[in-house]
Amino acid sequence: MLSKFKWLAGLLIGLACSVAFAQGAAWPSRPIRIVVGFAPGTPPDIFARMYGEYMARQLGVPVVIDNKPGTAGNLASDAVAKAPPDGYTYLYNLSTAFTINPYIYAKLPFDPQKDLVPVATTMRQGLVLIASPKFPVKSVKELLAAAKARPGTISHASYGAGSPSHLIMEWLKDETGTDMLHAPYRASPLTDVVGGQVDTVMEPMATGYQLISSNRVQALAYSGSSRHPSMPDVPTLSEVVPGLVMTSWHGMWAPAATPVAVQQRFNALMIEASKDPDLVKRIRDLNSEPLGLTQAEMAAALRRDAEIYSRIVKAKNIRVD
Missing domain, CATH: 3.40.190.10 (Periplasmic binding protein-like II)
Known part of the structure; x- marks a missing residue:
């Protein structure tokens, strides 16, 4: 019953935000916060700052990087899952926070499928x-x-x-x-x-x-x-083994009830970023590739990786807690 109430409350908040946005509320009109699931100086932090700098230039508002390392990105995911869905808080994390963590941790304090929505990809290697x-x-x-x-x-x-x-x-x-x-x-x-x-x-x-x-x-x-x-x-x-292909990739997620119009604008901006010559060079200098997927493509990539990883985890009975 409680989960249904939380879902309904989130839906109503999201609808209210969407109506406000549709009626002309400017986005963004204040700083955007990107919560990174790893410590300063780590690859996720480095790439998050690259994209944050690009966003700040294009949107004309500060983009603040907030590092919350812990439990393989779960701490940051939980913080964003519980953040207001107003388009000003995003999670920067590894895809494995959604394709591996739900299967190796017995209990997470948030629902990866219901509490967060995939909005953009940044890089892969x-x-x-x-x-x-x-x-x-x-x-x-x-x-x-x-x-x-x-x-x-x-x-x-x-x-x-x-x-x-x-x-x-x-x-x-x-x-x-x-x-x-x-x-x-x-x-x-x-x-x-x-x-x-x-x-x-x-x-x-x-x-x-x-x-x-x-x-x-x-x-x-x-x-x-x-x-x-x-x-x-x-x-x-x-x-050697046909079909054995796996990459590590990063992306951004938002609280699930974030207005769809904001999600779409954010995704479009990240796709543009993945084609920016300077940003592309900086990413490739780190032996990685820029990755600009639509939200639908990102969701499909998550499903594909999760199906493979979860099968291995279950077959080997792998747990970390």
């Missing part, structure tokens, strides 16, 4: 499977062959149970019938990968390529749909 140069395996095919020959002896690090670096490797193992040892880390495993203490890790391209280009690690495979232009000789995972 593939992940690259890397290993120490000392590791005798030199390709993903050799890795799989070695794993089949010596089950359970080759290790793959991750940024914790349920992280993309974990789940993509579980997907690869399932599809190829291989057994490799998962080594979850609370912090970055890169030092141990470089040193050879752990064999491999599926690393975001933005950080992985710095190690590849300096020859501190070797690249075995890339998770995108096609080979990365910076690594044309490195095969994709889908060349």
Whole structure:
């Protein structure tokens, strides 16, 4: 009964805001707040500030970045879910806050499907499977062959149970019938990968390529749909397992009852931003790609990733709390 009341109250607030907007209320007329689910200096914060600067220039109002790190982006999501749906508060988060978190956390203080609405995408990057140069395996095919020959002896690090670096490797193992040892880390495993203490890790391209280009690690495979232009000789995972494609991407969400007209204008602005030459260059300099999707396309991308990740999580019974 309470959930129905909350839904009805949100609907009425949204309708009131929509009527006000339709009657000529100027948007925006005051600062916009973007709540980021990660700490200052992290990739989500860096990209959020890039887009925030663009928004401020185009809209003529300040755009304030509010960092609320914690529980893989859940703290920020909850804050925005409970914010007034007036078009002045947005969530900047990883897509995994909606495609993984609802399945690995037993209970969230908000409903990702009902309390927040996807409004825009900003960037995406593939992940690259890397290993120490000392590791005798030199390709993903050799890795799989070695794993089949010596089950359970080759290790793959991750940024914790349920992280993309974990789940993509579980997907690869399932599809190829291989057994490799998962080594979850609370912090970055890169030092141990470089040193050879752990064999491999599926690393975001933005950080992985710095190690590849300096020859501190070797690249075995890339998770995108096609080979990365910076690594044309490195095969994709889908060349070994057709359909095994996954990227990490960022987006923005708003409280669910935010006026539709504001959502549409916000989305149009973000699509324009993804084509801005200066912003495109800055994003590509970080080995990522700008991503400007419509709201419908963003929702479809969320459904696709959630279906894959949730299937793996349930099959492996992965929980973090």
